[in-house]
Amino acid sequence: MNEIHCRINGTDYTFSFPGERRLLDVLREDLQLTAAKEGCGEGECGACSVLKDRRVVNSCMIPVAAVEGCEIMTLEGFRQTPEGRCIVEAFSDSGAVQCGFCTPGMVMAAASLLFENPDPSEVQIRTALSGNLCRCTGYDMIVQGVRLAAERGRGLW
Amino acid sequence: MVDVYHPKTLEEALQFRSSTGAVPFSGGTDIMVRYRTSHGVLPDLPWPIVLLGHLKELQYLRLRKGSLCIGAETTLTDVMDHELTPPLLKQAIGLMAAPALRNLGTLAGNIGNASPAGDAVCALIALDASIELASPRGRRVVSLDLFIVGPGRTILAEDELITEIIVPIGEGHISWYKKVGTRRANALSKLSVSADWAVDDNVLTHVRIALGAVAPVVLRCRDIEDDMTGMKLPEIALQREDLMNRYKCSITPIDDQRSSAAYRKQAASNLVGAVLDEMTGGR
Amino acid sequence: MKERISSPVRRVDAYEKAGGYARYIADIPFDHLLYGKLVRTSIQRGRITGIALPDLPEGYRFISEGDIPPGGVNQINMITSDWPVFTTGEVRFCGQTIGLLVGPDRQVLHELHKAVAVTYDIEEGSSTIEEGLACRGGAFVGEDNIYVEHRLKKGDPDAAFSQADRIIEDVIETGFQEHVYMEPQGITVEYSNGQLVFHASCQCPFYIRKAVAPSVAMNLEDIIVHQVTTGGAFGGKEHFPDIIASALAVAAVAIQQPIQVVFERREDISYTPKRHPSQIIFRTALDRNNRIIAMDVDARINAGAYQSCSAVVLQRTMFSANSVYDLPNVSIRGRAVATNTVPSDAFRGFGAPQGIFAAEMHMSHVARLVGEEESEFKRRCFLKQGGRTVTNGTIHEQVLLEQMWQDISLESGYYEKLKSNPSGSFRGIGVSYYLHGGGFTGNGEQALIDSHVRLKGMKDGRVELLLSTVEMGQGLATTYRKIVASALGIDISRTIFLDPSTNRVPDSGPTVASRSIMVVGRLLQRAALQLKTCWDGTREETVEIGYEHPPWVEWNQETLQGDAYPAYSWGICVTEVEVDRASFEVETKGVWTIHEVGRAIDEQIVHGQVNGGVIQALGYASLEKLELKEGRFYQNTLADYMIPTSLDFPPVYSKLVENPYEYGPFGAKGLGELVFDGAAASFAAAVQHAIGRPVGRIPVTPEYIMELMSDE
Numbered sequence A: 001m002n003e004i005h006c007r008i009n010g011t012d013y014t015f016s017f018p019g020e021r022r023l024l025d026v027l028r029e030d031l032q033l034t035a036a037k038e039g040c041g042e043g044e045c046g047a048c049s050v051l052k053d054r055r056v057v058n059s060c061m062i063p064v065a066a067v068e069g070c071e072i073m074t075l076e077g078f079r080q081t082p083e084g085r086c087i088v089e090a091f092s093d094s095g096a097v098q099c100g101f102c103t104p105g106m107v108m109a110a111a112s113l114l115f116e117n118p119d120p121s122e123v124q125i126r127t128a129l130s131g132n133l134c135r136c137t138g139y140d141m142i143v144q145g146v147r148l149a150a151e152r153g154r155g156l157w
Numbered sequence B: 001m002v003d004v005y006h007p008k009t010l011e012e013a014l015q016f017r018s019s020t021g022a023v024p025f026s027g028g029t030d031i032m033v034r035y036r037t038s039h040g041v042l043p044d045l046p047w048p049i050v051l052l053g054h055l056k057e058l059q060y061l062r063l064r065k066g067s068l069c070i071g072a073e074t075t076l077t078d079v080m081d082h083e084l085t086p087p088l089l090k091q092a093i094g095l096m097a098a099p100a101l102r103n104l105g106t107l108a109g110n111i112g113n114a115s116p117a118g119d120a121v122c123a124l125i126a127l128d129a130s131i132e133l134a135s136p137r138g139r140r141v142v143s144l145d146l147f148i149v150g151p152g153r154t155i156l157a158e159d160e161l162i163t164e165i166i167v168p169i170g171e172g173h174i175s176w177y178k179k180v181g182t183r184r185a186n187a188l189s190k191l192s193v194s195a196d197w198a199v200d201d202n203v204l205t206h207v208r209i210a211l212g213a214v215a216p217v218v219l220r221c222r223d224i225e226d227d228m229t230g231m232k233l234p235e236i237a238l239q240r241e242d243l244m245n246r247y248k249c250s251i252t253p254i255d256d257q258r259s260s261a262a263y264r265k266q267a268a269s270n271l272v273g274a275v276l277d278e279m280t281g282g283r
Numbered sequence C: 001m002k003e004r005i006s007s008p009v010r011r012v013d014a015y016e017k018a019g020g021y022a023r024y025i026a027d028i029p030f031d032h033l034l035y036g037k038l039v040r041t042s043i044q045r046g047r048i049t050g051i052a053l054p055d056l057p058e059g060y061r062f063i064s065e066g067d068i069p070p071g072g073v074n075q076i077n078m079i080t081s082d083w084p085v086f087t088t089g090e091v092r093f094c095g096q097t098i099g100l101l102v103g104p105d106r107q108v109l110h111e112l113h114k115a116v117a118v119t120y121d122i123e124e125g126s127s128t129i130e131e132g133l134a135c136r137g138g139a140f141v142g143e144d145n146i147y148v149e150h151r152l153k154k155g156d157p158d159a160a161f162s163q164a165d166r167i168i169e170d171v172i173e174t175g176f177q178e179h180v181y182m183e184p185q186g187i188t189v190e191y192s193n194g195q196l197v198f199h200a201s202c203q204c205p206f207y208i209r210k211a212v213a214p215s216v217a218m219n220l221e222d223i224i225v226h227q228v229t230t231g232g233a234f235g236g237k238e239h240f241p242d243i244i245a246s247a248l249a250v251a252a253v254a255i256q257q258p259i260q261v262v263f264e265r266r267e268d269i270s271y272t273p274k275r276h277p278s279q280i281i282f283r284t285a286l287d288r289n290n291r292i293i294a295m296d297v298d299a300r301i302n303a304g305a306y307q308s309c310s311a312v313v314l315q316r317t318m319f320s321a322n323s324v325y326d327l328p329n330v331s332i333r334g335r336a337v338a339t340n341t342v343p344s345d346a347f348r349g350f351g352a353p354q355g356i357f358a359a360e361m362h363m364s365h366v367a368r369l370v371g372e373e374e375s376e377f378k379r380r381c382f383l384k385q386g387g388r389t390v391t392n393g394t395i396h397e398q399v400l401l402e403q404m405w406q407d408i409s410l411e412s413g414y415y416e417k418l419k420s421n422p423s424g425s426f427r428g429i430g431v432s433y434y435l436h437g438g439g440f441t442g443n444g445e446q447a448l449i450d451s452h453v454r455l456k457g458m459k460d461g462r463v464e465l466l467l468s469t470v471e472m473g474q475g476l477a478t479t480y481r482k483i484v485a486s487a488l489g490i491d492i493s494r495t496i497f498l499d500p501s502t503n504r505v506p507d508s509g510p511t512v513a514s515r516s517i518m519v520v521g522r523l524l525q526r527a528a529l530q531l532k533t534c535w536d537g538t539r540e541e542t543v544e545i546g547y548e549h550p551p552w553v554e555w556n557q558e559t560l561q562g563d564a565y566p567a568y569s570w571g572i573c574v575t576e577v578e579v580d581r582a583s584f585e586v587e588t589k590g591v592w593t594i595h596e597v598g599r600a601i602d603e604q605i606v607h608g609q610v611n612g613g614v615i616q617a618l619g620y621a622s623l624e625k626l627e628l629k630e631g632r633f634y635q636n637t638l639a640d641y642m643i644p645t646s647l648d649f650p651p652v653y654s655k656l657v658e659n660p661y662e663y664g665p666f667g668a669k670g671l672g673e674l675v676f677d678g679a680a681a682s683f684a685a686a687v688q689h690a691i692g693r694p695v696g697r698i699p700v701t702p703e704y705i706m707e708l709m710s711d712e
């Protein structure tokens, strides 16, 4: 495969990287989109979460060739949208953020949930966040952050 | 650096596969972990890969001749959320990894990975699923149970791809699923039990019990199932301990970083007991 | 109306973090950056006989002992200096630094790293406390593998034991725990104009400076450490950054280009320090009425292959070994045992969680054996104001445990649940009581730290806070600014707190030991009050003040006698569980906590600490199994080392009671560690109740429960 075409945060890109290169590395190193973090590099922690065609995925698991023709959204793009602003504000108000390393991934996981289900229950929220490890908060305030975003963002999703 | 093929169609994928020996790559959630290296470094893939996860023609769920046919590249999320999916499979997928992984992973990958701890595999085997394999030479359908022959080993031919999973619809069947993971979510199985059975007039007419992560492959004990079939439920209840013991003797678990052989044996037999209780209304 | 200090404000760092603007070390670009990859020992114990390097392409270097500049020593200057920067001969554990491969392309480095071949003479090593004490493979620290040993005595235990009606023996054990700060370790170093500049994910910028200086023979002033946004630490970034920074310092001086080391998660789990495993043996003497008349405690902690801070950790373990109980006659022996494992180090609680877990479990075992309900049994022994600690110090403050228990036992329905779920019913409820001494142990604050803070009032009416204690997730950037703003009577938006850099701020000490608010926050409050008297907000004015010890605190560091801590924070945790009869999995049904931390500087931040600490402790108690296999950690990925997810535990009920402390800012005491100290014991006690058998160690895995159940 010679060229990879995709759209990232609304901009069209054409890459000629080795196809097996991880999407996470492309985002962080070539595009300086560093909101997605590497916490484990093996699908366990969710710090690298981004949206692929509006669904949350682990960018450390994706060879860049696999996003051919896809639409990728990172927090840098998402925070510019009304939905993004809503979650970022709700997290900030809820105490959902401590060290913040897991937070960008949490925001993307929350986005994916709310796109599918604008009024999630506590269990649905916890399930949606279950692939995103946080070692600081104990999760309760993140769950509250998602709930607050759902409430404040009625009609938005 | 390896060659990465991005076919437009299944036909093209089969060509790439047969002409270059490229290894099938669906969600990549097993492959990318196995060959991961380090940030800023390419995964250490030992062979070229052919990407399949994007092939729309292999993403579907539809009914055909009393069976549910699932396109091999349907994501775990889409399989789980679909109304046609049997509850047992839904439950098993619902406890696999976490949403982001389920948005990438596929049934083809879970099967191709051939891990004894594959959760969807365990449910599918209890459901008597078979799979369709395609190659430029044609197509064949094999029972999933026979497809996987050892940890990481299958009878997939060099030029073949898994294209479809075929799950017979067991009208009126009852199912039961339990995964014992290393924690409550986003965890691999220490062991798992999938059961599917049917009862007619207090007689067990059909039973499949599949045990995950307690042997080199997902295990079904056909002899025990055969013995149980045709038995009256109260009889099964009477033989509870005996049946549990037979299962206990059939499994060959190992000690690993997640659990111990002793625990797996004990818990597996206890869970078989729970299946029997559910079946017979016991305890 | 004046706002209460405790009323929550939005965290000052929340938006930049939630929006992904915050930059952690791996996010910050540097020109001409080189990458470093540590080459490490792969055996547990022995000697290196040879190192074969692949041909290094141009631009790639292997930095090792030979690169230490003239005058430098191969030693890291920590609390002790036993840990070398680069291992040369003796191998004490698997994962010791041999050298640092440096170069511009990580792909090439990766290949080179795989091609380094080290040969060894392998010797037998020790992994466990027992093996260390038995000097398996021969002692490598002194003649007995003991780094330090202390003894404490309160009352006359010998006499009491001789009068005992009954003596109960017990062994309580805890395992390793990995920090799993979500951001792995990472440091970038630059070298120019004779200065070394570190950008580090760390807790203690001044520690790094001190640690690396001898290895490169440089003046402290020429070494600058910038703390960058730190993605969690929990003690794991207290000393370990020193290890990376020392190797980087030597490399940077040799190569004179920026170099970055950022760990992989597997590397981080495999080779960075863990919480000390412990084994605590009790002998408890009871009189005819089943009252405890004496307790003998033998506490051993697994310190690993180098000493690091184990001596101080051991003291905390010992000082916590009676938890919240005032027993009349006590003897405590403590030993930090050398083994061939990654050196154990600081981790939230710093030895106290082990001591408290052991004490709580032992007390509950004694209660069970004498047939008393455990909360009643324990409460009879509560420390009270004026009571005596195991170091023969005095509890100066009012102790509110009894009142807190009334509250939380009702809230959790403790007594009804106890009644409706008899022991062995597979449902259980458990409680633990705990305390945590704020600040450094003993005279550490005066003798070791002597912290200073500076406030700079500016012409534009804003005030900058200059100090070295860091924001690492716990909320200090917010609480510090709140303290200063409140004391000055200005809006928080007029205060500034930047991540510290050793060339800009005075040394307010390390970010450890639940001292950041109680001790350093107090300094800020005092400085602010002083600034208020001399600054009108229109010109520049600077105030710097230093630590003053509360005058009534008496402590003898030689004999470890007196007030080990000036004040304590207190807590109670109740946990309810259900155990699956088939799989022995434990489902936690409810968690209720109540804490007394003097006064909350910000309630939202405090509840966040409670939630995070409790869940981390519940992970420690149930999931976080970390075993050694031939000296290597067996669970070395996040797929195998299990920390809690959002689905593992229910929401944590958290309540606070106030009891302002005169020497804390606005009455605040320590918090960060307290909230970790107790949940493990309440969980284990609940499981114990559910299965009707004593639980003697954590993690309480289903495998362990099966073992306990199979004694039928």
Ligand SMILES: Cc1cc2nc3c(=O)[nH]c(=O)nc-3n(C[C@H](O)[C@H](O)[C@H](O)COP(=O)(O)OP(=O)(O)OC[C@H]3O[C@@H](n4cnc5c(N)ncnc54)[C@H](O)[C@@H]3O)c2cc1C
Residues within 6 Å of the ligand: A042, A043, A044, B023, B024, B025, B026, B027, B028, B029, B030, B031, B032, B033, B052, B072, B095, B096, B097, B098, B101, B104, B105, B106, B107, B108, B109, B110, B111, B112, B113, B114, B117, B118, B119, B120, B156, B160, B161, B162, B163, B186, B187, B188, B189
């Ligand atoms: C964090 C994490 C958690 C996980 N949790 C679970 C869990 O709870 N339960 C569980 O069972 N698994 C789990 N897994 C493993 C994995 O996600 C599943 O096995 C998943 O179903 C794999 O699908 P995939 O499409 O990503 O596979 P891939 O990685 O693409 O492929 C896996 C294997 O299948 C082969 N293959 C793929 N597609 C085809 C095809 N069409 N034809 C032939 N061969 C093919 C590949 O060559 C490879 O050998 C987890 C993985 C991670 C990283």
Ligand code: FES
Residues within 6 Å of the ligand: A037, A038, A039, A040, A041, A042, A043, A044, A045, A046, A047, A048, A049, A058, A059, A060, A061
């Ligand atoms: S970095 Fe991708 S899941 Fe952890």
Ligand code: FES
Residues within 6 Å of the ligand: A096, A097, A098, A099, A100, A101, A102, A103, A133, A134, A135, A136, A137, C182, C231, C232, C473
């Ligand atoms: S806020 Fe630190 S890991 Fe979640």
